Amino acid sequence: MRVLVIEDDQETAAFLKRALKESGHVAEYAADGQAGLHLARINAYDVLIVDRMLPKCDGLGVIKALRSEEIRTPALILSALGEVDDRVKGLRAGGDDYLTKPYAFSELLARIEVLARRTSPEEGSTRLVVGDLVLDRLSHKVTRAGEAIMLQPREFRLLEYLMKHAGQVVTRTMLLENVWDYHFDPQTNVIDVHISRLRSKIDKSFGDPLLHTVRGAGYTIRDSAH
């Protein structure tokens, strides 16, 4: 995955570049809004990581400019401003996701990986399949190895989100935001309990577990046979 990091803090940028490389991605770096805009115009990236406050042209300005030129590269906004209003402004400017500083790198990585693959053809399909687990988005039915699994509406949505991003790491915050639409941080790890409930329904009485915990990051659903 080719990533452009637009970030004015040298150390943060260097850290991101290194960490992305370790995760098997190629990162390029621009130190201000104008340089970033220039690079994003001439090169094809899979994801942009844009700091909100930048010299010369601020992050939202960069994204707005790109969107007005029909450049639709997914963009993740990094910001110290973490209130809901700020988030809404960021997404309205054309950003695809919003992450508040300080963040864990695992969170950032999970988010950009999901962003980069959101244009995959599977997005619109009505049937999601992982191994022998099948989720039908139209009839709201879930089966594993042909056996029907009864899920609560919320569990269904949780599973749907996980399966849509099968093979990718999904963090707790991402689940909270996308399945519950909560953009705040509950004190207790509520998500873990929901996941363990879901796990007991889809994995317990079957052979290979599909739903895995990724330590220090989140969860992923994948067919271990592959």
Added chain:
Amino acid sequence: MTALTKLFRTTTFRLSLTYLALFSVAAIVAIAYIYWNTTVLLSRQLNQTIDAELKGLAEQYRAGGLDQLVRIVAERSRTPGNSLYLVADKDGKQLAGNLSAVSPQLWDSLGPVEFFYSRPAPGGVERRLAFANVFRLPGGYRLIVGRDIEDRRELSRLIRSTMLWGLGVMALVGIGGGYWVSRRLLARIDNLSATTRTIMAGDLSGRLPVSGSGDELDRLSQSLNLMLSRIEQLMAGLREVSDNIAHDLKTPLNRLRNRVEEALREPYDESVYRETLERTIEEADGLIKTFNALLSIARLEAGAAGDNRDRLDLSALVSDVAELYEPVAEERGITLKAQAEGPIAVRGDRQLLGQAITNLIDNALKYGAPQAQGGNGWAPEVDIRAEVHDGTAEIIVADRGPGVPESERERVLGRFVRLEESRSEPGSGLGLSLVAAVARLHGGALRLEDNEPGLRVVLSLPLEGDALVNGTAPELSTGAELRPT
């Protein structure tokens, strides 16, 4: 700026001047109208009388010739009054009448005319104004009939001077009154300004004087005093926050630093290093959480958040959050009962209210279980309800835990306040402060009550408009809609 120019610049003074000018114009117009009308009426009457008399005398002349006319005129001239007569031949020689020495101009005039004539008076001759008409008789004779109008002229003069004096007095009283009123007002305003300045100089406990008359300045002072109270309260809050930050953020920072330092002092051991680093990250995450919560509270209290307020269904939101926590409660062996029949429409920020409800449930689950030893005999249970009570929407979270003593209820809403009994559970002591701030931002309130036994927390919010329980609100958002991802 001198005291006088300051005075002249006051609104009161300018208003006085404006009113004075308007009133003067109105007075002048009214008096002029009366004066003009009276004059016209009097002149017309006079003209008619003179015309009638002329006609009568002409009649006499036709009937009895010049002799009879002269005789009658002479007779009428002797009657005292203000009538003036003259019969003269073509050379202007007086044949009869009480008018003498008439100017040729009058002599040849063809209509009614005003002129001056002389009349013997005590101590000489006086010139008086008269009004007359001339009638030409055959043979160059003239008959003049007139009236003395000197008195009328006197009256006009009197009216004019009265008017001028009146206006003068009015102007004086007006300006003087304006000056007096303005000075009084200015004195009070200056007093207010001076007090404000001392308050600005640092004495936040100062208050503006209220005279007790209940006038507009009093009302202004009262409002400003309320504002000052609020500012004082905010400043106190700010001070409290900085003290708290000093304590509650520096302590974990110090702990973090100590740990790293200690690890560095030890000889290299990868597992120790790794563990230290992991715990450092954990501690940093905790600090970030506390920091975020503090920032949110500060923003909420400054009223700088919550621009995303929508009409939303509180019942749906409460059920939603309760559902999120239900597995957690189950895991801890606590029964979580949610009763939210709606819709209950409020105007609010879904994220903020969601966070508030989350914090309340979180608290209830953490601290609301009956203590293991010496429990109160109740089953662990947390009851969450959304209902309309006395025209306000209420979210009630009740537990069966040890509760909060009445004396502590106000205090636990403060930042970083944690009761001794709860120290064993992780937490920052900011949860309830945040809920209280969210409630205040939404125009609601947070109160703690006794659940006999246990704690009952009531978050009340104003209802949105007509939106009562009948589901008459089709646009009501139920909250959690899956966003496209």
